[in-house]
Amino acid sequence: DQQVKQNSPSLSVQEGRISILNCDYTNSMFDYFLWYKKYPAEGPTFLISISSIKDKNEDGRFTVFLNKSAKHLSLHIVPSQPGDSAVYFCAASAHAGNMLTFGGGTRLMVKP
Amino acid sequence: NAGVTQTPKFQVLKTGQSMTLQCAQDMNHNSMYWYRQDPGMGLRLIYYSASEGTTDKGEVPNGYNVSRLNKREFSLRLESAAPSQTSVYFCAIYTGELFFGEGSRLTVL
Numbered sequence: 001d002q003q004v005k006q007n008s009p010s011l012s013v014q015e016g017r018i019s020i021l022n023c024d025y026t027n028s029m030f031d032y033f034l035w036y037k038k039y040p041a042e043g044p045t046f047l048i049s050i051s052s053i054k055d056k057n058e059d060g061r062f063t064v065f066l067n068k069s070a071k072h073l074s075l076h077i078v079p080s081q082p083g084d085s086a087v088y089f090c091a092a093s094a095h096a097g098n099m100l101t102f103g104g105g106t107r108l109m110v111k112p
Numbered sequence: 113n114a115g116v117t118q119t120p121k122f123q124v125l126k127t128g129q130s131m132t133l134q135c136a137q138d139m140n141h142n143s144m145y146w147y148r149q150d151p152g153m154g155l156r157l158i159y160y161s162a163s164e165g166t167t168d169k170g171e172v173p174n175g176y177n178v179s180r181l182n183k184r185e186f187s188l189r190l191e192s193a194a195p196s197q198t199s200v201y202f203c204a205i206y207t208g209e210l211f212f213g214e215g216s217r218l219t220v221l
Contacts, residue, residue: 009152034209043116043202043212044155089154098143098206102154 003027004092006103013110019077021106023090026071030092034100035064035075038087047088048075080110115139116213118203124219125193133188133216135203143206144186145170146178148199149215155202161186193220 005024013019023033031052036044050057050064050073057064063076077084090103119134137144142163147155157170161180175197177189190197198220203213 004154006154036210041214043204043214044210045212046209049209091155098210099157099160100155100210102156104152104154 001026002104003030004090004101004103006088006090006106008106009104010107010109013080013108015082015110015112016079019075019080019084019108019110021075021077021088021090021108023073023075023103024071025073025092027092027094027101028071029094030101031095032093032097033064033066033073034091034093035062036089036091036102038089038105044089077108080108082110082112084108085110116203116205116211118201118213118216120216121214122217124221125190126221127194129193129220130189130191131193131218132190133201133203133218135186135188135213136184137186137205138184139205139207139211140183141205141207142183144180145204145206145210146176146186146188147202147204147212148172149202150199158188158201190218193218195220 034049035047037047038044066073087105087107089105091100117136145160146158156172159178161167164183179187201216204210
């Protein structure tokens with residue numbers, strides 16, 4: 001059973017609007033969460049992370065929110081740009097370690 | 113993705129053939145990983161190596177072998193390829209977060 005799930009395989013958003021990507025996890029031992037972004041024919045690249053001691057982390061247009069009680073995190077992109085069109089993977093680890101469990105990914109399309 | 117180089121980038125095999133995917137890093141990090149990416153499945157860990165000379169199984173190790181002969185290189189071998197091993201393979205190193213190579217697309221017919 002997948003411990004990290006991204007239930008939306010795809011998301012389409014208009015340029016300038018907010019993109020919200022969601023991720024759910026089941027393992028209560030996870031305490032460090034990351035988002036990776038992947039363009040076609042490239043490897044995933046690290047985007048933003050959050051520790052379980054926080055409920056929000058912001059980096060420019062990207063904000064990650066963590067709701068530990070619901071075992072849910074989300075990535076907000078504001079404003080969305082066409083260059084944000086990519087596949088986004090949510091990932092989690094226990095004890096802030098280097099063994100990551102990934103979700104299935106969400107393909108974001110930002111329309112001009 | 114400078115720092116992690118994978119070869120080959122593309123490969124087509126017939127069922128039963130063998131091949132080795134090569135990964136080399138120039139960032140002097142201890143931990144190296146092999147993942148596979150399949151649609152809807154995200155990235156799944158095949159094998160990892162915490163340091164030179166050590167290797168451990170990940171989530172989906174069956175059908176694969178690995179070798180970490182030195183700090184710089186970590187190879188993934190398919191001894192007898194199967195169509196289920198058609199995938200995109202990524203090598204990664206741990207730099208505080210995982211840093212991935214550009215990937216190797218493998219098709220097994």
